[in-house]
Amino acid sequence: MIRKILKWTLIVVLIIIAGVTLTTIFRQHLKYDAPYPNIKASTDTAIIARGKHLVVGPAHCIDCHSPLPNKDSLLNHGQEVLPVGGFAFDLPFGKFYTRNLTPDKETGIGNMTDGEIARVLRYGVKKNGEAVLPFMPFQDLSDEDLTAIISYLRSVKPVKNKVPDHNYNLVGNLIKAFMIKPVGPSTKPPIAVRADTTVAYGKHMVMAVANCNECHTKRDGIGNFVGAPLAGGTVFEEKGHPTLISPNLTPDPTGRITNWSQESFIKRFRLGKLIPYSHMPWEAFGRMTDTELIAIYKYLKTVKPAKTEIPKKDS
Ligand code: HEC
Ligand code: HEC
Incomplete structure (x- = not known):
């Protein structure tokens, strides 16, 4: 009796493994459909x-x-x-x-x-x-x-x-x-966002172009945003380097830049990377214009203040 149960359990397990393997192989090259944006390169x-x-x-x-x-x-x-x-x-x-x-x-x-x-x-x-x-x-x-x-x-x-x-x-x-599926725009993409020192341009930079949001808003294990927007708390761990946590960029009293002036914010970006293993592309961001950095600074001042939830260590 026991042997029979074992035998059937083994068969069922093997069938499941074979099923998952075949499905995985079959799903390696899934095709998706999406429109082609009406974009034409220019020589201007x-x-x-x-x-x-x-x-x-x-x-x-x-x-x-x-x-x-x-x-x-x-x-x-x-x-x-x-x-x-x-x-x-x-x-x-x-x-x-x-x-x-x-x-x-x-x-x-x-x-x-x-x-x-x-x-x-x-x-x-x-x-x-x-x-x-x-x-x-x-x-x-x-x-x-x-x-x-x-x-x-x-x-x-x-x-x-x-x-x-x-x-x-x-x-x-x-x-x-x-798990890998195509991701599309969060809203109807704008035709153009005027490059000036307004909050609107700052928001476009932070959320769409420079993607500050990607690292400074906490996400779960599969990438969904779960933290308060721009309140930091993302953990960056890499073998051989101390752990880094992205700081809170909201105007909360505990925020990293809450007491920074616009001038010191711009100056910080011109300094480039100070922590050599930081994931933040400081050097590329250091090539942003003053206009872009002012717009970003102004937008960050309008974000809802929030505290960083520092992740609890297991153990
Ligand atoms: C964080 C790293 C990173 C950044 C920043 C990045 N890329 Fe990529 N890019 C990748 C990786 C990795 C791939 C390969 C993805 C794949 O094969 O699925 C890729 C692939 C591509 C492809 C080819 C996709 C295809 O059809 O095979 C294009 C086009 C592209 N990137 C353009 C850009 C442009 C334009 C930018 C800036 C606006 C950019 N990338 C910024 C990492 C990056
Ligand atoms: C790829 C991830 C990533 C992106 C994108 C990113 N950051 Fe960061 N940021 C970090 C990490 C990690 C740190 C902590 C380590 C450090 O200071 O370099 C940090 C630190 C900072 C600091 C504190 C610096 C200091 O010296 O105290 C500021 C300010 C900041 N980021 C602003 C921004 C802004 C604004 C953007 C978008 C223009 C942005 N970050 C995009 C990961 C990122």
């Missing part, structure tokens, strides 16, 4: 310059899409650093490589249309229909931002750089099969 030099500013500054694409360890010092000395891709993220679920964003036809974005590039950023769906990995929360960029960024990418020298394919481990395969 002012638009290209704006795009370059976004790519190496507030939108910090270059931070991930260039593998050069000295990219910031090159950029800060007026040298060109191209987004040739190949920067690797070595994560617990696999190794992932950023793509070549120069116009090379074989290895870059030369064989993607403007609409295909815009769709990845706004709707999270790649040219081949698969969901893009959630590294790029740029879904709320305006049409004008997307136009500028794509115009700049089209204008740079094509560089042949074949980036390795991603390497998923078992956990990665499971995550890809069951």
Whole structure:
């Protein structure tokens, strides 16, 4: 009797394992549908310059899409650093490589249309229909931002750089099969947001372009926002480095910048990274204009004051 039960339990377990394995394999290349934004690259030099500013500054694409360890010092000395891709993220679920964003036809974005590039950023769906990995929360960029960024990418020298394919481990395969889905804009994306020192532009920078919100608002294990907006508390742990917690940016008495003047806020950004292993792209943000930083400062002053919930340590 016992042997019979054991035998059937084993068979059921094997069937479940086979089922999950097959479903996981089957779901590795799920296809999604999303519209192509009506974005056309321009050759206007002012638009290209704006795009370059976004790519190496507030939108910090270059931070991930260039593998050069000295990219910031090159950029800060007026040298060109191209987004040739190949920067690797070595994560617990696999190794992932950023793509070549120069116009090379074989290895870059030369064989993607403007609409295909815009769709990845706004709707999270790649040219081949698969969901893009959630590294790029740029879904709320305006049409004008997307136009500028794509115009700049089209204008740079094509560089042949074949980036390795991603390497998923078992956990990665499971995550890809069951958790990665395309993410779209939170509201109808704006056509344009005027670049001035207003709270409206500051909000656009914080929530859509520079993504301060992504790190300074607490999220749960699968990425949903759970903390008070911009109240900090996100834990950054990396092997070999002390833990960092993103500070509270709201105007609460316990907020990090509550007593900072606008001048000291701007000065802090011009200083760049002070903690070498900080995840915040300080150098790219240091290339923001005074106008952008003033707008961000003003917007942060309007956010609802909240206390940081410092995560409790287990044990
Ligand atoms: C935090 C790191 C990071 C930042 C910042 C970043 N990217 Fe990416 N990007 C990635 C990774 C990783 C991939 C590979 C994703 C995948 O294959 O699913 C990628 C892929 C892409 C792709 C190719 C998608 C495809 O169809 O295969 C494009 C286009 C792109 N990024 C554009 C941009 C632009 C433009 C910016 C700035 C507005 C940007 N990225 C900022 C990490 C980043
Ligand atoms: C990729 C994650 C990430 C992003 C994006 C990010 N931050 Fe941070 N930020 C951190 C972390 C981690 C720290 C703590 C370590 C440090 O000070 O560098 C921090 C620290 C700060 C500090 C305190 C610095 C000090 O010296 O006391 C300020 C101010 C700040 N961030 C503002 C911003 C603003 C404004 C934005 C958007 C323009 C932003 N952050 C985007 C992760 C991030």
